[in-house]
Amino acid sequence: MKLILASQSPRRRELLARMGLSFTVSAADIDETMDAEKKPFDEVARLSAQKAAAIAETAGDDAVIVAADTVVVLEDRVLGKPRTAEVAAAMLTSLSGRDHQVMTGVTVRRGSRTVTDTVVTHVWFRPLSQQEIAAYVATGEPMDKAGAYGIQGLAGLFVERLDGDYYNVMGLPICRLCAMLRHLGVEILGQADVT
Secondary structure, X not given: OEEEEOOOOHHXXXXXXXXXXXXXXXXXXXXXXXXXXXXXXXXXXXXXXXHHHHHHHHHOOOEEEXXXXXXXXXXXXXXXOOOOHHHHHHHHHHHOOXXXXXXXXXXXEEOOEEEEEEEEEEEEEOOOOHHHHHHXXXXXXXXXXXXXXXXXXXXXXXXXXXXXXXXXXXXXXXXXXXXXXXXXXXOEOOEOOOO
């Protein structure tokens, strides 16, 4: 069996490696535009499934493909990756002192079998000063992250609490992923659940 991570995300690579799995990385070349008329919950699942399908075209039948797509949602508004420092600062200002959701669609594909799910984590930020926001944006850390923050970095200082999978906020809900892999016969810690 060969395991393929359909993502260039360094955080997803790190999390999959923490699970003790050997894998290769092959980013899917798909249009990642979300349909604004549809719910983000459904769209992240659709995008993760499309990524897995794109990699499956050339991966071979023995491959197990893991794909994911993560967004931050604030009051039904999707906060993607900021393109400029100004947009990053505006996103962080909107998150200041409020709660939001982090949604990750995850797909695991093995041959003709596919499992897709969406995991939601609620995150509460403490109130942030404009100086904190400016200093954080100046580090460059928010620029490649949905919602303009990485909980595993300096932005961890902003989080008052969360409800759900911490690793989901990093981009890969490993508890749910582990169950999905086991369901498709991939051993995790010596246990597989082939059904």
